[in-house]
Amino acid sequence: MKxxxxxxxxxxxxxxxxxxxxxxxxxxxxxxxxxxxxxxVNTPTVVENKNFYDVLISKxxxxxxxxxxAKDNNFKLDNSTNEYYFYGKVSNNYVYYSGRYFRxxxxxxxxxxxxxxxxxxTSLSYGDEYNFSDSLINKWLNLGGKNEGIFYYSLEDTDxxxxxxxxxxxxxxxxxxxxxxxxxxxxxISTISAYEYVRALxxxxxxxxxxxxxxxxxxxxxxxxxxxxxxxxxxxxxxxxGIRPVITLKGNTIVSGDGSKENPYTFxxxxxxxxxxxxxxxxxTYSNNTYRIIEKDKNVMKIAMEGYIEEDNNIxxxxxxxxxxxxxxxxxNNIGYYLNNTFYESLENKDYLKKGYxxxxxxxxxxxxxxxxxxxxxxxxxxxxQVGELFINDYEENFTLNGLSDNMDNTIFVIxxxxxxxxxxxxxxxxxxxxxxLDSNLKILKGTGKKDNKYEIGKx
Numbered sequence: 001m002k003x004x005x006x007x008x009x010x011x012x013x014x015x016x017x018x019x020x021x022x023x024x025x026x027x028x029x030x031x032x033x034x035x036x037x038x039x040x041v042n043t044p045t046v047v048e049n050k051n052f053y054d055v056l057i058s059k060x061x062x063x064x065x066x067x068x069x070a071k072d073n074n075f076k077l078d079n080s081t082n083e084y085y086f087y088g089k090v091s092n093n094y095v096y097y098s099g100r101y102f103r104x105x106x107x108x109x110x111x112x113x114x115x116x117x118x119x120x121x122t123s124l125s126y127g128d129e130y131n132f133s134d135s136l137i138n139k140w141l142n143l144g145g146k147n148e149g150i151f152y153y154s155l156e157d158t159d160x161x162x163x164x165x166x167x168x169x170x171x172x173x174x175x176x177x178x179x180x181x182x183x184x185x186x187x188x189i190s191t192i193s194a195y196e197y198v199r200a201l202x203x204x205x206x207x208x209x210x211x212x213x214x215x216x217x218x219x220x221x222x223x224x225x226x227x228x229x230x231x232x233x234x235x236x237x238x239x240x241x242g243i244r245p246v247i248t249l250k251g252n253t254i255v256s257g258d259g260s261k262e263n264p265y266t267f268x269x270x271x272x273x274x275x276x277x278x279x280x281x282x283x284x285t286y287s288n289n290t291y292r293i294i295e296k297d298k299n300v301m302k303i304a305m306e307g308y309i310e311e312d313n314n315i316x317x318x319x320x321x322x323x324x325x326x327x328x329x330x331x332x333n334n335i336g337y338y339l340n341n342t343f344y345e346s347l348e349n350k351d352y353l354k355k356g357y358x359x360x361x362x363x364x365x366x367x368x369x370x371x372x373x374x375x376x377x378x379x380x381x382x383x384x385x386q387v388g389e390l391f392i393n394d395y396e397e398n399f400t401l402n403g404l405s406d407n408m409d410n411t412i413f414v415i416x417x418x419x420x421x422x423x424x425x426x427x428x429x430x431x432x433x434x435x436x437x438l439d440s441n442l443k444i445l446k447g448t449g450k451k452d453n454k455y456e457i458g459k460x
Contacts, residue, residue, distance in 0.1 A: 052265070053111050053251035056084070056104070075106075078199065081180050082109040085199060090206040094118070094264035095249075096257075098155045099281025099293065099449065101264065103206055105196060105246065108166050109183075113249040116192055120211045120242030120393045121151060123421045125368035126235070130218040132167065132191070136369055137214055140388060141189040141245055147371050151189060151245050154280040154295070154390055156268065158188065165248040168193035173219045175232055190246045191216045194224045194232055203230025211393070212420055213242035228418060238368045240413075240421040242393055272449070275301050275457060276440040280390065282449030285456055286438065287348040294390045300354045300437040304391060306451075308398065308431040309343060317429040325403025325412045325426050327360045329380050335399065339382040339434055352457070356437035358383030362405040363413070373402050383435050385415075393419040398433040 059075045074088045085106035086093050093104035101118035108114050127136035143149040152158065167190040168180040180195040192207070194217035200207050208230035215224045215232070222234035225241050235241070249267075257265040272278060280293050284303070295302035309316045322333040329336040347353070361375035370388030385392045386401045396419050403412040404423055411423040414430055424430075438457070447455040 048256050049254050050256075051251070052113050052249065052253045052255045052267070053107065055255060055265075056107055056113065060084070081183065083107060083114075085196070086206065087200045088205055091261070092259040093206065094259055094261045096264040096266050097161070097249075097268065099279035101261070102247070104259075104265075105192070105200075107251070108248060110163075111251040112163055113251055113253075114165065114246060115249060116207070116246045117244045119209065120213050120244055120419070121390055122388055122392050123240045123242050123419075124214075124370055124388060125238050125240050126214060126223045127369065130221060130223050132169075132216040132218065132223075133186075135223075136371075137191060137216075137243055138187065140243065140370060141191075142187045147374050150388065150390070151243075155247070156270075156279055161249055161253060161267065162188055163248050163250050164188055165190045165246055167191075167216050168195050170195065170217070171220060172217050172224065175224070178217075188247070191244060192246055193217045197226060197232060202232065211242050212418070213244045240368060240387070242419075272444050272455075274440065275438060275442040275444060275455075278444065278449055278455060283451045283454040284447070284449070285454045286352065286436075287346075290451075290454060291436070292391055292394070294435070297440060299440055300356050301440050302356065302435065302437055304385065304389075304394075304435045305433050307395065308433055315431055317431055319429055320399055320412045320426040322427060324409040325362065326409075327358065327378060327383065327401050329378065335384070335432065336378075336380070339384075339432070340380050343432075343434060344382055351459075352438055352442055353381055354437045354439050355379050355381055358401060358435070359386045360401045362403045362409075363387075365404060365406045365408065381436065385433065385435055387413055387421060392421075395419075395431075395433055398431045 074090045075084060075086055077084050083106050086104060095102040095104060095115055102115035103118055105114040105116055124136050124140055129135060132138055139148045141151045143152055164185040165188060166183045166185045169182040169184050170179045172178050172194055175194060178195040178198050180193065192215055194215045197207055197215060210228050212228055213226050215226065217224045219234055224232055224234050226232050253267050255265045255267045257263050259265055270277065276296065276298060278293055280296055282293050284291055290306040291303040292306055293301055294304050318335055318338060320335050327336045328334040329340045331337055357377045357379055359373045359377045361373040363372050373386045373388060384399050384401045392415065396415055396417050398415050400413045410426050412426050413421050414424045416422055442457045443460050445456040445458050447453050449455050
């Protein structure tokens with residue numbers, strides 16, 4: 001009897017050990033394969049120093065007889081243009097360049113990478129000619145005559161990284177029948193065509209950012225633009241709408257990153273010592289506020305406040321003037337006086353500041369060309385945005401420097417609640433987003449220039 005009890009105990013011990021062993025083995029396998037699966041789903045492949053074209057084309061697993069089998073269901077070939085393109089709700093096509101985010105549109109027929117800015121960069125009237133090549137937009141984007149190429153000059157190392165951009169030149173009279181049979185690449189910078197926008201699935205795509213912006217496409221008597229709901233329509237008046245520039249990155253550029261917004265594809269190698277080394281679009285801290293660089297020069301850096309002037313934790317609202325729409329720093333009833341006295345006196349480290357030109361030219365009612373703003377100027381410490389400057393659309397309901405002439409000197413242009421530009425009375429109250437000039441030789445103490453890691457500046 002005792003021997004039988006002993007055998008029973010041995011059997012029970014062996015059984016327990018066996019069961020524990022099975023639990024450990026299968027538990028380990030369960031955890032291992034769960035982690036592996038989660039890793040494959042949630043962890044993008046990080047690219048380190050690889051040719052950009054090779055990185056993107058690797059998303060296509062097979063190319064034979066024009067039949068494409070894509071690893072990435074949102075990336076495929078357009079046989080009519082011989083371009084690969086992203087479409088739908090894409091989240092792995094971010095690029096960070098020249099102080100701002102871009103989205104990859106696709107690969108052009110020359111194996112170069114086409115990008116569009118993530119956000120609207122400014123707002124402009126299209127101009128009298130409904131032909132993109134002759135438009136004010138094209139002049140603002142590309143090098144040309146006086147006061148042209150404003151966007152071009154905001155980019156870093158264009159000769160090193162960029163090549164000409166293909167623009168679809170087809171005339172479209174029915175948005176349901178967009179085509180792209182005629183491609184031209186005579187300019188470095190362009191805007192997205194209606195064909196590309198529709199091809200990407202329009203309002204159901206990553207290109208729908210709830211803003212108004214022009215396309216490069218026109219009908220016989222109007223130009224197409226995207227509106228805030230993501231639809232596309234035409235305008236034949238003097239609407240001042242957003243611009244999302246399109247550039248083309250050389251396909252052999254060496255990149256790193258995984259294309260997510262947290263870790264976008266990057267390729268710049270910069271040494272940052274002084275403020276002049278920073279890029280337009282990057283962020284810094286000055287006098288306890290965040291500012292964004294909107295223009296750079298060897299002597300001064302033009303910066304705009306992120307947000308609005310506050311006093312006692314309340315946003316300040318003021319009228320522009322009580323008499324006319326001219327920015328004046330000597331009249332106490334003018335917003336220019338407030339900015340260069342009350343606000344100026346509230347700033348710390350005034351020795352960091354420089355005087356600079358603020359362009360205050362007015363628009364004629366028959367010509368909304370941004371170039372008119374340059375016809376009059378004032379030299380002072382603090383101003384406002386002028387129509388046509390970068391990142392003017394970042395915040396809503398604030399003043400610009402520019403008004404209307406032609407017996408309409410009671411009207412000033414403002415950024416409205418939709419971040420569009422339109423005229424309003426000079427005695428209407430708006431928020432104030434100041435613009436300043438800083439010494440370009442200020443030292444960068446730390447930071448990367450991104451909004452969540454702003455530059456901190458100081459003296460040598």
